[in-house]
Amino acid sequence: MxxxxxxxxxxxxxxxxxxxxxxxxxxxxxxxxxxxxxxxxxxxxxxxxxxxxxxxxxxxxxxxxxxxxxxxxxxxxxxxxxxxxxxxxxxxxVESEYISSFHQAIEPTANITDYLVREAQMAAMIEKEIAALPPKMREVFELSRKQHLSHKEIAEQLNISEQTVSKQVTNALKILKTRLGLLFYLIFLIK
The missing domain is CATH 1.10.1740.10 (RNA polymerase sigma factor, region 2, helix turn helix motif)
Incomplete structure (x- = not known):
């Protein structure tokens, strides 16, 4: 022993x-x-x-x-x-810069083009972090958050257990929370 x-x-x-x-x-x-x-x-x-x-x-x-x-x-x-x-x-x-940009975008005189560029940059950053997830975890996460499938539907589609689906989504959220910080809350938890 x-x-x-x-x-x-x-x-x-x-x-x-x-x-x-x-x-x-x-x-x-x-x-x-x-x-x-x-x-x-x-x-x-x-x-x-x-x-x-x-x-x-x-x-x-x-x-x-x-x-x-x-x-x-x-x-x-x-x-x-x-x-x-x-x-x-x-x-x-980076997070501070984005928060600052949100405050500027809220101002009535904010330039809509600038706002759209920043939004596109933020979306690209989020997609990059999702793409960096392990392949199976990313697939489960995208089915859950982008296609709005239930854990049961995902389990049936991928031929895995609901518990595995739940664990993969939880792990993906933890990873994204660490990588995206405040943006994570603004995007995934508000949905």
Whole structure:
């Protein structure tokens, strides 16, 4: 019987590469709090820090078979968190620009052409993020949100369970929430 909390990071990564969920759980338990505190110090927002860490570990699990860590796991994780923080901050800047553009568009003197260009840019950004979803998840999401099919109809059409449909839609929404931030709420939750 393997005692996971006594195994080195390198051995846990090897087990993780082979799909060992307990090794993944041990890595998560070993580093989640440290990484959370690190992210929280930079972001100063508990929900964003928590989402960032969950997203990181979801990515690690999704890529566990191809995860090739040369060097120390701890360094890799901290770098991954730092990069995600930078990406989130850059995304917040874009978000601020779009919010600002919405305020300008609401003004009666706003130029309708400018508004239409910004709307097209926003739609392109949203479509780009949807297109970046894993293929099966994207297909389920588009059937749900664009064609307005029920989970049961999607399950029948794709010959999968309703539970799988529900999970795929939930995961897609989580990914898009992380990537699109405020735009996510304006678009998908209002529908």
């Amino acid at each position: 393997v005692i996971y909390n006594a195994i080195s990071d390198e051995d846990l990564v090897l087990l993780l590469n082979n799909g060992d969920r307990l090794a993944f759980t041990q890595l998560y338990e070993r580093y989640k709090y440290l990484l959370y505190v690190h992210a929280l110090r930079r972001l100063r927002n508990e929900a964003e820090a928590e989402d960032l860490i969950h997203d990181l570990f979801a990515t690690i699990w999704n890529r566990h078979e191809t995860l090739n860590l040369k060097g120390r796991l701890q360094g890799y994780l901290y770098t991954a968190v730092r990069n995600r923080i930078f990406k989130l901050m850059a995304h917040k800047n």
